[in-house]
Amino acid sequence: MTFFLQYVMRRAFQNMMGNLFPNLITIGIIAVSILIFSTFTLLAFNLTNFLKIWEDKIEVIAYLKRGTPSSEVEPLLDRTRLLEGVEIVRYVSPYDAMNFMETKLGGQKNLLQGIQPALLPPSFEIQLKKDYRNPAKIDEVVGHLRETAQFEEIQYGQEWVDAFSALVHTLRLTQWILGGLLLIAIVFITSNTLQLTISSRREEIEVMHWVGAGPGFIRVPFYVEGLIQGLLGGGLAILFLYLLHQGLLLHIPPSMQAWLAKVPILFLPPETIAWILLGGTVLGFFGSFVASTRVLRYK
Amino acid sequence: MVHVFKTYPSQISALSDITLEISSGEFTFVAGPSGSGKSTLLRILSCAEKPTRGEVVVDGVQITHPDFTKIHQLRRRMGIVSQDFKLLRDRTVNENVAFALEVTGHTRREAKGKASDMLRRIGLKEREDAPILALSAGEQQRVAIARAMVNSPSLILADEPTGNLDAKTTLDVMGIFSDLNHQGTTIVFATQFTGLIKRFPYRLIPILNGQVSDGKKVDTDEVREVKAGE
Numbered sequence: 001m002t003f004f005l006q007y008v009m010r011r012a013f014q015n016m017m018g019n020l021f022p023n024l025i026t027i028g029i030i031a032v033s034i035l036i037f038s039t040f041t042l043l044a045f046n047l048t049n050f051l052k053i054w055e056d057k058i059e060v061i062a063y064l065k066r067g068t069p070s071s072e073v074e075p076l077l078d079r080t081r082l083l084e085g086v087e088i089v090r091y092v093s094p095y096d097a098m099n100f101m102e103t104k105l106g107g108q109k110n111l112l113q114g115i116q117p118a119l120l121p122p123s124f125e126i127q128l129k130k131d132y133r134n135p136a137k138i139d140e141v142v143g144h145l146r147e148t149a150q151f152e153e154i155q156y157g158q159e160w161v162d163a164f165s166a167l168v169h170t171l172r173l174t175q176w177i178l179g180g181l182l183l184i185a186i187v188f189i190t191s192n193t194l195q196l197t198i199s200s201r202r203e204e205i206e207v208m209h210w211v212g213a214g215p216g217f218i219r220v221p222f223y224v225e226g227l228i229q230g231l232l233g234g235g236l237a238i239l240f241l242y243l244l245h246q247g248l249l250l251h252i253p254p255s256m257q258a259w260l261a262k263v264p265i266l267f268l269p270p271e272t273i274a275w276i277l278l279g280g281t282v283l284g285f286f287g288s289f290v291a292s293t294r295v296l297r298y299k
Numbered sequence: 300m301v302h303v304f305k306t307y308p309s310q311i312s313a314l315s316d317i318t319l320e321i322s323s324g325e326f327t328f329v330a331g332p333s334g335s336g337k338s339t340l341l342r343i344l345s346c347a348e349k350p351t352r353g354e355v356v357v358d359g360v361q362i363t364h365p366d367f368t369k370i371h372q373l374r375r376r377m378g379i380v381s382q383d384f385k386l387l388r389d390r391t392v393n394e395n396v397a398f399a400l401e402v403t404g405h406t407r408r409e410a411k412g413k414a415s416d417m418l419r420r421i422g423l424k425e426r427e428d429a430p431i432l433a434l435s436a437g438e439q440q441r442v443a444i445a446r447a448m449v450n451s452p453s454l455i456l457a458d459e460p461t462g463n464l465d466a467k468t469t470l471d472v473m474g475i476f477s478d479l480n481h482q483g484t485t486i487v488f489a490t491q492f493t494g495l496i497k498r499f500p501y502r503l504i505p506i507l508n509g510q511v512s513d514g515k516k517v518d519t520d521e522v523r524e525v526k527a528g529e
């Protein structure tokens with residue numbers, strides 16, 4: 001078995017060296033294809049991640065009607081807490097709201113001079129249970145909240161989240177359509193290079209047939225060649241993507257850095273990298289398989 | 300083989316109604332003029348060509364059976380010397396011979412060693428590391444013979460293996476074939492060279508126009524020449 005492996009590796013290596021230029025071109029094209037695909041994957045991955053963080057932070061703010069007597073606040077608070085999907089409800093009195101705005105405005109708090117806290121509406125800050133932090137469920141909870149007469153207005157960032165998740169959806173779709181096209185391209189190109197290798201080894205293959213070499217001895221080196229092309233192409237693509245990612249991180253303007261501290265730009269997780277490499281390898285293998293069924297007939 | 304016909308796609312009938320049996324351990328000449336069908340017969344025996352009609356059994360395996368697929372297993376028990384050598388031009392003499400072993404599951408070292416032994420036996424030891432193209436036709440022919448013998452086959456199918464050899468090397472090579480035959484190897488040897496047949500008292504299958512000729516059906520100069528060996 002180890003002998004067979006040695007043999008196969010040696011032959012595959014000889015074949016690749018004998019056809020170096022087409023092999024390098026093939027690996028290059030595979031690398032570019034996979035780079036395009038994995039760039040989309042990375043983009044989609046980061047935006048999904050961003051969306052998750054964002055959804056996690058989503059809060060529903062229910063403004064109470066101004067002048068709601070404080071005796072009504074307590075029971076209302078209790079009732080809201082019991083609503084399905086609600087995790088925490090915090091009461092924000094007009095004074096709290098005032099304080100909050102003052103800290104927000106910092107040095108410019110004189111802008112607030114003359115504004116009476118009572119003018120500001122009291123509100124409930126409602127945090128949802130984890131399972132409820134998605135578009136459909138939020139609508140459900142908000143629906144219940146709207147049935148309560150004391151709430152004047154209910155605000156939540158849903159429109160933004162909706163638009164953003166539509167964007168992520170489109171991106172994912174593009175990623176897979178593109179992936180499909182590149183998949184065909186990779187199989188096509190490896191199968192073509194392998195046909196070249198096989199035809200340049202025609203005489204050897206004929207001799208192998210004559211001396212009774214088994215199909216494994218004849219074919220497997222070509223399979224391994226396709227496999228190596230796919231693996232190297234995939235590896236190069238991931239490497240380039242990593243360099244690109246690092247380069248991008250270095251060149252983020254300082255003004256954005258503070259904002260980004262909360263939303264990290266991640267690289268692909270290891271299992272996605274493994275999947276991409278495996279995908280490249282399988283495609284390379286498949287290409288060589290196609291090539292050998294087309295031009296390697298056993299005589 | 301029983302009632303074997305072979306018609307090439309160009310409608311050239313190369314063999315018609317050949318029936319013959321070659322026993323294990325036999326040394327057989329297949330003789331006949333150019334174009335008589337010797338190569339075709341050997342190519343059918345080595346499964347390189349399928350007969351158009353008829354049945355062929357080689358080493359107990361019916362190779363004309365539609366389910367027969369294990370050609371490579373049968374070929375490993377055969378040594379084939381093809382009329383056009385089929386050597387690999389970008390490799391050395393030793394590499395060419397060793398190749399036959401390497402691709403049938405021997406280690407590189409083992410293959411190289413056995414190839415060396417075989418080349419010594421056939422008188423090409425000094426040329427071992429020469430590229431194939433640096434060899435004369437006769438030397439190349441001997442490399443092809445060495446490659447056919449290196450995996451100790453039980454059947455050797457040799458198509459005019461002495462076609463390019465001078466008188467002395469022809470005798471050397473015949474000596475090697477005879478030795479192998481004494482050790483039990485079956486040998487089928489195609490030739491149009493009647494001198495050999497006269498010299499070595501082995502069984503002769505004369506072929507003419509794709510048929511086994513018994514010398515009575517057709518009586519031409521060519522047949523007389525072929526039959527002269529008997």
Ligand SMILES: Nc1ncnc2c1ncn2[C@@H]1O[C@H](COP(=O)(O)OP(=O)(O)OP(=O)(O)O)[C@@H](O)[C@H]1O
Nearest residue numbers: 307309311313332333334335336337338339340491
């Ligand atoms: N691949 C082929 N396609 C078509 N016709 C062929 C093919 N091979 C051989 N023939 C024809 O079949 C006949 C027998 O050919 P074959 O090669 O068996 O003769 P041979 O006895 O080996 O001749 P030689 O002594 O010249 O080698 C010839 O008429 C030849 O032209």
Ligand SMILES: [Mg+2]
Nearest residue numbers: 337338382458
């Ligand atoms: Mg011939």
